[in-house]
Amino acid sequence: MNLRARGIFDRIFTVTTGLSVGLLTLVLLAVLGPMVYRGSSAVLFTGTVEFRKMQRDLFRRADEKALEAEIARTDQFRQTVCDMIDEFKKGIDIQGMSAEVRKIHRDLGKELRYNEVPAERYTELRSLSRDIRDQLEIAFNSQEIEAIRETVAGVLTHKGNPGFKGTIAERYFEIAAGFLQAAEQIDLSRHHDYAVALAETEQILFHSDERPGLLGPRPGESPPLLVMLRYGATRWDQAQALLDQFHRYVVWEEVEPDQPLVRREKPRRELFAGTSLEPLFPYVEENIRKMLRPKFTVYWQFFIDDNVNSHYFGGVGPEILGTMLITVLGMLFVIPLGVISAAYLVECASENWVMRIIRMCINTLAGVPSIVFGLFGLAFFVLFLFPRLGFESKPCILAASMTLALLTLPVMIRASEEAIRTVPQSYKEGSLALGASKLRTFVTVTFPAALPGILTGVILSLSRIAGETAPILFTGAVSLGPTPKSIFDPTRTLSYGSYDMAVGDRLAMMVPHNQYGMVVTLIVLILVLNAVAIALRSRVFKKLKGQ
Amino acid sequence: MNDDTSLTLTLEPAADAHRPLVLTPGQDLSGFLAAHLGRAALFVITCSSVLAVLLILVFVIYRSVAFLTSYNIVEFLTDKAWYPTAESPNFGALTLIVGSLYVSVAALVFAVPVGILAAIFLSDVVSWKVRNVIKPIVEILAAIPSVAYGFFAVLVLAPWMQKTFGFTTGTNALNAALILAVMALPTIISVAEDSISALGRELREASYSLGATRMETTLRVVMPAAHSGIIAAVVLGMMRAIGETMVVWMASGNATQIPQPWWDLSLSIRTMTATIAGEMGEAPEGSAHRSALFAVGVLLLVMTFGLNIVSEYFLTRAKKALGKS
Secondary structure (H helix, E strand, C coil): CCHHHHHHHHHHHHHHHHHHHHHHHHHHHHHHHHHHHHHHCCCEEEECHHHHHHHHHHHCCCCHHHHHHHHHHHHHHHHHHHHHHHHHHHHHCHHHHHHHHHHHHHHHHHHHHHCCCCHHHHHHHHHHHHHHHHHHHHHHHCCCHHHHHHHHHHHHHHHHCHHHCCCCCHHHHHHHHHHHHHHHHCCHHHHHHHHHHHHHHHHHHCECCCCECCCCCCCCCCCCCCHHHHCCCCEHHHHHHHHHHHHEEEEEECCCCCCCCEEEEEEHHHHHCCCCCCCHHHHHHHHHHHHHCCEEEECHHHHCCCEECCCCEECCHHHHHHHHHHHHHHHHHHHHHHHHHHHHHHHHCCCCHHHHHHHHHHHHHHHCCHHHHHHHHHHHHHHHHHHHHCCCCCCCHHHHHHHHHHHHHHHHHHHHHHHHHHCCHHHHHHHHHCCCCHHHHHHHHHHHHHHHHHHHHHHHHHHHHHHCCHHHCCCCECCCCCCCCCCCCCECCHHHHHHHHHHHCCHHHHCHHHHHHHHHHHHHHHHHHHHHHHHHHHHHHHHHHHC | CHHHHHHHHHHHHHHHHHCCCCCCHHHHHHHHHHHHHHHHHHHHHHCHHHHHHHHHHHHHHHHHHHHHHHCCHHHHHHCCCEECCCCCCEECCHHHHHHHHHHHHHHHHHHHHHHHHHHHHHHHHCCHHHHHHHHHHHHHHHHCCHHHHHHHHHHHHHHHHHHHHCCCCCCCHHHHHHHHHHHHHHHHHHHHHHHHHCCCHHHHHHHHHCCCCHHHHHHHHHHHHCHHHHHHHHHHHHHHHHHCCHHHHHHCECCCCCCCCCCCCCCCECCHHHHHHHHCCCCCCCCHHHHHHHHHHHHHHHHHHHHHHHHHHHHHHHHHHHHHC
């Protein structure tokens, strides 16, 4: 091979090795980038007045007066929307109107009796009322505008009847007039289509049985039982998605026979073309900001709030608390065990078969799959040890933290061993030469010198414990549940919560910011711990180099 | 008098100097006992790791004994049908074993070339300073918890793959293998880099002085000399991939099948770890199903022990080779 070819190959090889590291960096960015970006919107986002209402009702966190004023201002625009819809409904909502005229008929009977109208007059008015009711019902169900005009005109001739004056029967004529006016404007043959389209539009604007809408319940409507339905779009991005649904509907059309259907988006406004509801669409478009009042919000309470309606609202407070409880308790077990083991391995142990077995066991322990730790925690702590010690045999924080302590023991031992080994021999020799015992030398000289290194190990173990999920699946983690009262209760954790939000929880799909918020909280917690460990280690390294 | 007291005061720190040089037999004995008892106590604490390994073995095996004694072990290892909740349940774990190995090997196919090249880059190409800047990237990759990788696999990677490649499902063997590769990379890189850079300058300088380029030096001199360490790195990466739970549970699709044809990574598979994680919650206490899941755990333990022994063997060989050169 000639020299040039070798040189080129060499270049290519070098570049390839560099590319592999570039690939690593890209992977890191690709993994963290989208998650952190979406997760940060759990805390920083544009909140609407609905968000502030929700905060007031669920977390008692609001400037009452300012909020009341704000709500009053938004309600004014919302009322217009409701009025427009009610107006349109007059021609569409056959069942509602039929029910209403029937009710008027019943109430009129009661009212007349209460007014002590003479019996003959009573019978006359009753039969007239029944007649009007039946006529109106015929009109409501008719699709011929001519017939409707005729019927309604017939009904309206009774308007001047002195017997109806001042009674509920006057409503008949209002309804009849409103209905005629509405009927003039719409295509009666499309009556059913309008009804369906209107119901859908209302669901998007207010709420359906399972999804919250753009504006939340109408002013004056009694709040729905499901908490998430009590508020409209709490976030501006949600509002825009709903607004998009409001303006455009999706149909699957057959373009060619035997081909898959094609997704088409069509303006919803066209469904109501030519009706009194058409102006609703530009109205909502223009006034949406006045109805929702979006404002940039920093929701730092995400980290302390409990969630409401299985993670639809609220934050990850209990998860953070649970993770901290398990981690701190686990560290209480693992730090003494790890540091003492490391000290013994460095200071006292001679190389013989016993030490070789111990080292092999430490390596083995490091290689045991995390799910097997979970099995062990279940079999040993939960099912074997706790019943014998008189505790309740159920998954709990104590079992989870002890399982995780065993899992992270090798990390702790190795890091501490490394740290103790790097303490210069001269330190120990100086101490021993002054007459200090071995124990005293270790406690007063070696240990303080190794402390930063040991701390690095502690932090790495911490981050390992906080992030592990598989070992606590059966030993102490739950997806939803009360905040633990003692270490003998199971708890929610960030890690198991992240799993549950990603796979198990159906509602979570509707609130991606909370979904990503949970996992990003976990990632940030662990990365911060690791950054501290890395910084600490490089300081120790510099210090040792300086000496 | 006054002089005396001031004198003793100043001498106080060195009060031990008054101690007689010869210890009384009692002091001697107590010192001896304290030293040895203390040592024994430390030894007992150090043995906690041994105890932990033993307890894990004993309890996982103990829970699976009911299954292993009543069920045909050969059938357990070779039957493909895993129907734990059927009316007449069948516990054939072959599909799960194959699934675990399949996805781990696929992960290694992605991870090993990248990992070794990156290790070479860190040890032989860039300066120490640049290396210290790049190393945290690897460490962050290792620090991200597995559930976060799983989350990424399900919610970001799976929809993207489904859209881009037109797979029927985004949660499949390819998805799990890619994520496992990323998770195994830090292990592979750090072990391989340790063994490559431990070789020292002499070997490389000898090669360079003979006129070899960096590629030739790396491929013909450094890699053969460091092969034990590199094999250990691959084995440790394999161990990491086989034992991983959350990612495969979330990303592999959990379909009990052996991919047909074997190279089709877009099919869903199911691994041993995911089976334990997914079914343990539904298996009632004392049932054959629960016992069988513990038996799968034993199988996992045996496999990781085996891999551990292999990696130990290669790591000691690497150390010995270093000692000789």
